[in-house]
Amino acid sequence: MGGVHPEENKISNDAAIEVMPVPSQMVVLMNQHLGAPATPVVQKGDKVKVGQLIGEAQAFMCANVHSPVSGTVAKVEPCKDAFGLAKPAVYINVEGDEWMETIDRTPDIKRECTLEPKQIVDKLKEMGIVGLGGATFPAHIKYAIPDGKKAEYLIINAAECEPYLTSDYRVMMEHAEEVCIGVSILRKALGVPNAYIGIESNKPLAIAKMQEMSRQFEGIIVEPLKVKYPQGAEKQLINAVTGRKVPSGKLPIDVGCVVSNLGTAFAVYEAIQKNKPLIENILTVTGKKLPSQHNYVVRIGTTYNDIIKHSIGELPATTGKVISGGTMMGKAVVNLDAPTVKGNSSVLVMDEGEARRNPETACIRCGKCMHACPMGLEPYMFSSLVKNNRIEEAKEHNILDCIECGCCFFSCPANKPLTDEIRLGKNKVRAMMAAKK
């Protein structure tokens, strides 16, 4: 159902993953994940090593944060994030590059995992692993299946249906074995017979590579998927792989599925087999007008400015927007001095001409947004319901099912900011529900 076909623009496909040098100062935000911020456990003047715990998860919905660099803690105070909002953070002056002794930095690949499922989940928590598909949902919560529910399928999202992004593709091309080990570990943690890796069929090389590698592992099946945005969205992916539909208001586990991103599987491998916490991101630096395209391993906390400076020198004069994420769901960055966080997948530089929205005109009730909506909703109707503050009705028409994929806005010939309006409506519905409680 639904979906659109935006221009793919995977222009950084062939750029091998490079290592971004460590900047001289790092700012590590304490909430890089969905949920409550981690509590800083270091103070000004403390010496830290790479991989040392600096933010502890004390709330339920929270993840540990580790130091991505070695050096001295300069201060612990709020820092403005990419959208200008102040978040608690730890500032570290970088000195050398001294790693924790527990981290295995050898290039050897370790296949055997002797941990029990419970131990795996505990270790995911310890290592601060979160979902790297964008939502940054703490992995230890996802993989601790609640009582009375049973996982039957593990689905790995390698669709990478967002335009421009190529980080997952590069990981598949360069780290296929590690990914497969990571998937096996997750499969073991859940106790499911089979894991499916869903890859859009516009990536034949990656499919061939993963298929070849998966033959060496038990219970990993590579599933080529139809090319369509948003094929990698959780509910759409479940439907494409298993044929099951997640009912409105339910979670994937209610239909026996657990979905993780490919990047997460790679991070899981490093965490479980190499004891390496989540301190690095794989990031695409791309844009049609850029002189060169890159894929980088970046220490989490490197600022956008540092990344731009190292990769392309400076932004082209005609830059319109810098976007974190792809063109469909990414958000424009307003503060380039902000540090990157877990779950960032790209720095997309868009030209003024392609970045600007076209002027909005009146809705002509053509229904394109309805056809495009992968959740079967009626975006144009939400638009007027929200505008007229008919929040109760919007809720009745399942506005909360919206996954904010942006297909409605993409398909709208009147350029109505439908996705924005629905987001606003969702906020209002949630506020209304909270007020009722």
Added chain:
Amino acid sequence: MTQQILIAVLVLGAIGAFFAVVLYFVAQKFKVVEDPLIDEVAEVLPGANCGGCGKAGCRAFAEACVAQGNLEGLRCAPGGDVVMQKVASLLGCAAEAGEPQVAVVRCHPANCGENRRSNYDGLKSCAFANTVYTGENGCPFGCLGCGDCVAACQFDAIHMDAETGTPVVDEEKCTACGACAKACPRRVIELRNKGNKGRRVFVRCINKEKGAVAMKTCKNACIGCGKCAKVCPFEAITVADNVAYIDYTKCKACRKCVTECPVHAITDVNFPAPAKKPEAPKPAEEAPAANN
């Protein structure tokens, strides 16, 4: 032929008479006795249904007045003292004289243009923009400039200044119903006493960031230095969370704080421009531009 007409008239007449009787008894049974006073009170209210009183509309306000029997805690801001006096005389009670109020925008518009760091082209809604980012000039407390207040105003009393991107209140039209203040997701707009001859003094900033941080985003941001509080002879100014606030019930509009403020975050409006001074102090320059 005559017979047919006769039958028709009789049948319809009988049906009509039957339903008349039914309706009479139903009307007796379900009669709603309403105090005629409600209609009289509703009559004197402005009838704008702005909701500024906190009730669903003017009629709901009239019902509340009559049910309560007095006017304690009830006030029609758009009607002001004139209307409240009329309502009081209808109810036979005393009306509290309220100070006339006006909506005030507590965000400095002077340097928004030069301070703009980003160019927002998303949904024109402050409520939405507030969830996405800090605002075009990077201030997490200031006006977002998408005009939710303008849309909320039923009296055409608030407009966007195209140059500064912040709203300007038309004092003549503003009825202090408070709709704009409620619509603002950042609570930038406040209802304040109009003051004698419309002269009033207020802090045109609600930025709670520390001084150095606030100054980086806006050069007219209150830095919470507390100089105004020290100089105020009436103890009307309090500084909390790095931002000063002038209590309009205590302020006597002496304007000592205006001259004392190092960042010109305190504004006075509707004061006559000082005559014969070659160098007019900054507030006087700003008064016409501010206009609220």
